[in-house]
Amino acid sequence: MTEVRVRFAPSPTGALHIGGGHTALFNWLWARHNNGKFILRIEDTDLVRSTKEYEQTIMSGMVWLGLDWDEGPDIGGNYGPYRQSERLDIYRDYAEQLVSEGKAYRDGEAIIFRVEPGQDISFRDIVYGQIDVMSDGLREKDSDKLKDIVIIKSDGMPTYNYAVVVDDHMMRISHVIRGEDHISNTPKQILLYRALGWEVPEFAHLPMILGKDKKKLSKRHGATSIYEYRDMGYMPDSMFNFLALLGWSAGDDREIFTRSEAAEWFELSRVTRKAAVFDFDKLNHINQEHLKRLDPSVRLGMVRPFWVEAGLPVADVEAKRGVKYLEDALTLMEGRGRTAKEMAEFSDYFVSFEPVKARWNADGLDKDKLRPFFGAVFSSEWKAEKLEEAARSWVGGHEGAKMKDYAMPLRFALTGMKVSPGIFEVAEHLGREECESRLKFYGLL
Numbered sequence: 001m002t003e004v005r006v007r008f009a010p011s012p013t014g015a016l017h018i019g020g021g022h023t024a025l026f027n028w029l030w031a032r033h034n035n036g037k038f039i040l041r042i043e044d045t046d047l048v049r050s051t052k053e054y055e056q057t058i059m060s061g062m063v064w065l066g067l068d069w070d071e072g073p074d075i076g077g078n079y080g081p082y083r084q085s086e087r088l089d090i091y092r093d094y095a096e097q098l099v100s101e102g103k104a105y106r107d108g109e110a111i112i113f114r115v116e117p118g119q120d121i122s123f124r125d126i127v128y129g130q131i132d133v134m135s136d137g138l139r140e141k142d143s144d145k146l147k148d149i150v151i152i153k154s155d156g157m158p159t160y161n162y163a164v165v166v167d168d169h170m171m172r173i174s175h176v177i178r179g180e181d182h183i184s185n186t187p188k189q190i191l192l193y194r195a196l197g198w199e200v201p202e203f204a205h206l207p208m209i210l211g212k213d214k215k216k217l218s219k220r221h222g223a224t225s226i227y228e229y230r231d232m233g234y235m236p237d238s239m240f241n242f243l244a245l246l247g248w249s250a251g252d253d254r255e256i257f258t259r260s261e262a263a264e265w266f267e268l269s270r271v272t273r274k275a276a277v278f279d280f281d282k283l284n285h286i287n288q289e290h291l292k293r294l295d296p297s298v299r300l301g302m303v304r305p306f307w308v309e310a311g312l313p314v315a316d317v318e319a320k321r322g323v324k325y326l327e328d329a330l331t332l333m334e335g336r337g338r339t340a341k342e343m344a345e346f347s348d349y350f351v352s353f354e355p356v357k358a359r360w361n362a363d364g365l366d367k368d369k370l371r372p373f374f375g376a377v378f379s380s381e382w383k384a385e386k387l388e389e390a391a392r393s394w395v396g397g398h399e400g401a402k403m404k405d406y407a408m409p410l411r412f413a414l415t416g417m418k419v420s421p422g423i424f425e426v427a428e429h430l431g432r433e434e435c436e437s438r439l440k441f442y443g444l445l
């Protein structure tokens with residue numbers, strides 16, 4: 001079999017969006033599954049809208065997702081250059097060839113490819129199956145005239161349909177994997193391959209991504225750029241996992257997986273043509289599962305920036321109590337928080353007492369009633385089980401006393417929150433000294 005070579009060919013006219021990230025990812029999966037090559041080609045023929053900054057953001061978005069490429073404008077390769085703006089001579093040469101063969105003609109500065117009637121330009125898409133098209137279908141709008149294909153515009157730049165054919169051929173692309181919005185371009189590209197005497201690659205078009213309301217995914221549905229998800233605290237591992245499941249399934253309900261597992265299992269034949277729905281609940285679930293599985297130091301690395309952003313003295317705590325204190329705090333959180341950002345919010349009390357004070361004042365509490373309980377708890381050895389034992393035995397020894405009436409103020413005084421991990425585990429981790437000072441602040445000790 002010939003080597004699998006696939007490409008992601010973004011136009012650098014914006015950030016890397018969900019749709020682009022999805023296309024890039026499926027190409028990457030197919031390359032890695034087949035030990036092939038994944039090529040990044042920048043389609044920057046729209047000189048007005050293309051910028052080097054966008055090219056950079058697209059590349060760093062890919063890096064963030066974990067999609068590494070084997071050839072591209074930054075690293076080169078045997079089939080470059082990998083920016084269309086640097087390949088203008090190539091496009092011109094082949095266009096001249098078509099003119100000299102009578103297959104294209106000049107119209108002013110532009111070069112136009114002649115579409116002959118009666119040609120079968122059907123193709124078999126790996127995902128969408130047989131697509132039947134005759135060249136006679138390529139007509140001018142509302143007329144009988146066949147619409148010829150502009151290949152070089154009057155400004156000298158190649159058109160998309162033409163440049164993509166030249167590049168895919170010269171870069172030896174074996175499979176063209178891209179969004180289904182390009183199905184309608186494929187027959188025109190097939191005509192150009194034939195005219196140039198080149199072999200036509202395989203095509204696999206990917207289903208559209210819809211919002212929950214079944215409308216094409218757009219800004220209205222929330223964040224559309226990959227970076228917005230990073231900034232919301234989604235992990236690249238989960239974003240990768242989530243995007244891979246849009247239009248593909250690994251079978252056997254395998255929902256949570258790593259990049260290399262996905263690459264091993266990926267099959268283009270399992271890609272569905274049914275539009276995929278972008279479901280935030282699912283993304284949250286996947287992210288939560290990945291957060292739980294993370295190595296503690298990596299997890300801390302993800303959560304830390306959100307604490308810093310919230311103005312918490314993370315560096316001081318690390319210096320005083322060690323990095324492990326914070327890592328263990330997050331392990332204690334046991335999957336609470338669907339994103340690193342939420343996890344940071346839910347665990348801020350491990351870093352500082354300030355947010356606790358801001359959330360809770362002990363107003364209305366019968367402190368005199370509570371103090372003896374806390375006194376008893378604090379005379380215990382500082383271990384979660386021992387603390388709990390002390391609390392239970394105090395409550396048991398006091399007629400009518402209920403555990404929750406005592407545990408709740410304890411939870412609030414330590415965390416400022418109604419829900420938290422087991423409060424005696426939290427207390428053990430915060431340490432006797434810190435708990436003492438928090439309870440004293442509230443007059444509970």
Ligand code: GLU
Pocket residue numbers: 009010011043164177178179182
């Ligand atoms: N630059 C095109 C786009 O971003 C590439 C389409 C293709 O993969 O052929 O839509």
